[in-house]
Amino acid sequence: MQEFYIGWMDKAPRTFAQFVKKYLLLILPVIIVIAVLLGALQKKFSKGNFEFGQPTTVTGIYFNHPVPLIKVINGKDIFGNISYITIPLVGYGKHGADGIISDIEKEKNISLDQKEVSLKGTLLYNDGKTIMQVDKNDTVLVHYSGKQIASELLPQKKDLGTLSIKGEIVDSKCYFGVMKPGEGKPHRDCAIRCILGGIPPVLVVKNEKGEANYYLLVDADGAKINQSVQPFVATPVTVNANAIQYDDWIVLYVNKNAGIREISRSAFYQPGNAVACVMR
Amino acid sequence: MSASYQAVGWNKQKKKYDWIIFSFCVVYLIVFIGVTAYVNPDYTFETVLVRSTSTLALLLLHVILSIGPLARINKKFLPLLYNRRHLGVTMFTVALVHASFGIFQFHALGNVNPLVSLFMSNTNYGSLADFPFQALGFFALIIFFLMAITSHDFWLHNLGPKVWKTLHMMVYPAYFLIIMHVMLGVIQYETNPVFVLILGVGSSTLIVLHLIAGTREVKKDNEEFGLKQDGFVMVCGVNDIEDNRAKMFCIDKERIAVFKFERKLFAVNNVCKHQNGPLGEGKIVDGCLTCPWHGYQYLPQNGQSPPPFKEKVSTYDVKVQGQNVWVNPKPYPEGTERKGANF
Ligand code: HEM
Ligand code: FES
Numbered sequence: 001m002q003e004f005y006i007g008w009m010d011k012a013p014r015t016f017a018q019f020v021k022k023y024l025l026l027i028l029p030v031i032i033v034i035a036v037l038l039g040a041l042q043k044k045f046s047k048g049n050f051e052f053g054q055p056t057t058v059t060g061i062y063f064n065h066p067v068p069l070i071k072v073i074n075g076k077d078i079f080g081n082i083s084y085i086t087i088p089l090v091g092y093g094k095h096g097a098d099g100i101i102s103d104i105e106k107e108k109n110i111s112l113d114q115k116e117v118s119l120k121g122t123l124l125y126n127d128g129k130t131i132m133q134v135d136k137n138d139t140v141l142v143h144y145s146g147k148q149i150a151s152e153l154l155p156q157k158k159d160l161g162t163l164s165i166k167g168e169i170v171d172s173k174c175y176f177g178v179m180k181p182g183e184g185k186p187h188r189d190c191a192i193r194c195i196l197g198g199i200p201p202v203l204v205v206k207n208e209k210g211e212a213n214y215y216l217l218v219d220a221d222g223a224k225i226n227q228s229v230q231p232f233v234a235t236p237v238t239v240n241a242n243a244i245q246y247d248d249w250i251v252l253y254v255n256k257n258a259g260i261r262e263i264s265r266s267a268f269y270q271p272g273n274a275v276a277c278v279m280r
Numbered sequence: 281m282s283a284s285y286q287a288v289g290w291n292k293q294k295k296k297y298d299w300i301i302f303s304f305c306v307v308y309l310i311v312f313i314g315v316t317a318y319v320n321p322d323y324t325f326e327t328v329l330v331r332s333t334s335t336l337a338l339l340l341l342h343v344i345l346s347i348g349p350l351a352r353i354n355k356k357f358l359p360l361l362y363n364r365r366h367l368g369v370t371m372f373t374v375a376l377v378h379a380s381f382g383i384f385q386f387h388a389l390g391n392v393n394p395l396v397s398l399f400m401s402n403t404n405y406g407s408l409a410d411f412p413f414q415a416l417g418f419f420a421l422i423i424f425f426l427m428a429i430t431s432h433d434f435w436l437h438n439l440g441p442k443v444w445k446t447l448h449m450m451v452y453p454a455y456f457l458i459i460m461h462v463m464l465g466v467i468q469y470e471t472n473p474v475f476v477l478i479l480g481v482g483s484s485t486l487i488v489l490h491l492i493a494g495t496r497e498v499k500k501d502n503e504e505f506g507l508k509q510d511g512f513v514m515v516c517g518v519n520d521i522e523d524n525r526a527k528m529f530c531i532d533k534e535r536i537a538v539f540k541f542e543r544k545l546f547a548v549n550n551v552c553k554h555q556n557g558p559l560g561e562g563k564i565v566d567g568c569l570t571c572p573w574h575g576y577q578y579l580p581q582n583g584q585s586p587p588p589f590k591e592k593v594s595t596y597d598v599k600v601q602g603q604n605v606w607v608n609p610k611p612y613p614e615g616t617e618r619k620g621a622n623f
Contacts, residue, residue, distance in 0.1 A: 004570075005355070009293070010292050016358065017359075023360070027304075031307065031311075034335075035335075039313070044322075093389025095391065179327075180327050181327075186465050188401075189412065196391060235410055
């Protein structure tokens, strides 16, 4: 007669035990194969890096515009031109740096704009761009010299005219190092939260090879545009704007109401019509 | 209140299953994390934690949902059915790690409460491609949570089988929510079609298993009985039923299990009071007919669980004429004593 299994028996009858064993032996390789496939086939992670827990002090010139940033000079190149990198600042977590800077200015009764400063923060970087996180619980302002800077150190500005570009709006902090992925649909909520918290929005424009150009977004008057870009974050858009190059960043002065339009994914990835890519 | 939930103890068998579940989960996590780190040296710990737990939870969910139909197709799967609730609680725990970490990563340290952020960051509720997929995961998680905390039989008795069963059937809408959570989330980002393919294979397997198990049951339910007489229906021959075993018949929408025990035939309602298990696939053990799913027991002559338990099922009249078994599908109130039929 057939064996009968009852759950509360201390031992399953032999035929049942053997059957279950076979099932488990079959399912184990299935589990492993699924783990390997899912593990191996994820989209490549970006090379971005966030030096979490390793603060750095950088010395340079602080500017309030177009976004809070520090321009760090590292000598002159072989042609005698100043060599520098512009590092936008962001706050801790999903916050911009504006509050921290204005708190420091109020507390010390100074103005940091266009002054030489040393700031302590945590660097994050990817694809040639660097961002620094400053944390209000740290001593952010390590050194401040109130003296006016030489005019050759002011930003080199160049008007690039009106551009119409297809790309994706991301938050500069996650994209350039904190999160992987720091773009696209899975990251959308986070990017929106970061941008609403004051982190500068950046338009990422990629060509077919995956090479990218980056544009800082501000409104037509140069003020923050963060609130207005909320519906357009992490989705394909066309941005129409005046472009001005500030040293090593291009800034788009976007009309808040009409400058950004959502476009369909298929329009974005039209073959042959590579995602618009404006070279510097 | 009944004390019958005490019947489910933590025997050796269960401990062994728990260990197997645990080790399989560990194997999955190690392989997923190892392969991700090997292929992508630039991986971040946070992402790999979010993804390894999410995919493990979804894998477990597929295993859980396949056990029901598998056990109906082949009884040898019953030990897995018996231990399914452990898999469920494990799945919830793993999903909770994914969800908590997701909420922290994507919503914490911002300008609003993370749970507000979860619903108010992406407000594109009217669009499909842009839909806030994380909200879907949240509602699925709530369902899994309610199922996990009510998985103990204590709750089955307190909520009543109907409410309990309805709550636990919510696993199907939750499964759908998760599929959409993935399709409208990470699938919008990943470019390799293999992810959709794996998901498709998983879902189709579940659908096919449920269809096979379902059609078998429907066939059995629609069986026609030709001979009727004075309210009795001829169902089978006396020798078609083994000693201490039963056969199930569906007559006039009544599912009836006819048992052979000590040279007599008894008929009781086929549906176990615990979780609707098929009593007709059970066996007489120590003089009680025993449900094959979790071992609830009933006395064959009156359909009552032996004290201290209080479950009762309906009973029916059976008679034997020549070599044939006849059953009257009119149920007696639950727990009514019947003499049974000699043969
Ligand atoms: C509050 C609840 C939840 C939140 C906030 C949440 C959040 C997320 C996020 C942000 C992603 C994309 C992660 C990425 O790859 O970048 C994701 C993906 C995923 N989630 Fe959830 N989730 C929740 C609940 C669940 C539940 C209950 C499950 C159940 C199995 C689940 C299964 C998955 C799966 C399979 C993926 C795709 C793989 C992955 O990208 O990790 N999620 N979820
Ligand atoms: S259904 Fe659980 S014991 Fe019958």
